[in-house]
Amino acid sequence: MKTIPRRIVTGLRNGKSIIEKDEIVRNVSEHFPGLIISDIWSTDTTPTGFEEKIIENTAFPNTPKNGSYFRYVQIPPDKDLGIETPKGQPHPLMHQTNTLDYIVILSGEIYLILDQEETLLQAGDIVIQRGTNHAWSNKSDSPCIQLAILIDAKKEE
Template identity: 35%
Template sequence: MTDDFRRVVTAVDGDGHSVVDSDGLPPVVISPRHSDQFLTAIWTVDELPTSYTAPGDRDGFRLAPAAGGVNIIRNKLPPDSAVYVDADGSPRPVGDDENLHRTATVDFICVLEGELWLVLEGDDDVHLRAGDCVVQRGTVHAWRNRTDEPTTFLAVLIDADEDTLPAAPIGPEAL
């Protein structure tokens, strides 16, 4: 499985005309939990309001945006049966609290392809399909792909005022 897709970035040239600044694969892709998972940094905004000329690519991957900033990330997530395996490589049950985390961000999640489960504390799992969107506001959560096919979703993470977060961030900040 790969996550080759095209990212087009526009700009305004010295004569004030719209031009293509770059066209191709985004430069930063990581596989944090599994070799078939791809987190791709689409664009990073370090502060709002932002400048039209501010660069959006960074060295290395950063999930959490800068203070007052925004990160736009594409996540291609393999099936749970590929991610959660035992020592022999066979699928294993996923623990109820496995990979639960909370980030100090307000997130906008949109499923682009496949199916995705938003796991919250308790029994509030939410089954999402392509086109479905989630607004997540500082909740403890995890993402699951309970199908046999990869799923792809877009995440826009906006830095939030930690003083308004209902509880402290927990666990690794990982999508």
């Protein structure tokens, strides 16, 4: 699987559908060695228009108010990041966002770590992450690639 994805964007010309862009994604960052994040598309309204929004590519997402992110993520093994979680301690990359996330594991495997439990995810598995405290832990020897769509949401009281 490619580390940086190709993106095809469709459009209209003279009332006919066309390929407007066919390119390797340029909005790519590596916040930790091997942790590749490509923010493919973003919106800042719902309903949305079709124009492209350029967003700052951050390790932890900052979804626009009333908007969404479409994100491609390659997560290296924890050992390659130098991540160790002492017994009884939370994972060091634990975080929470005010988003509803649709996540698809494309390749590899990864653990979804929550406050009180964890589960192993493999290629083809889908996670609906609803604003919970979570972390991703790759205990394997190979990178995990996931696609995520993050949608701005109201935080539950």
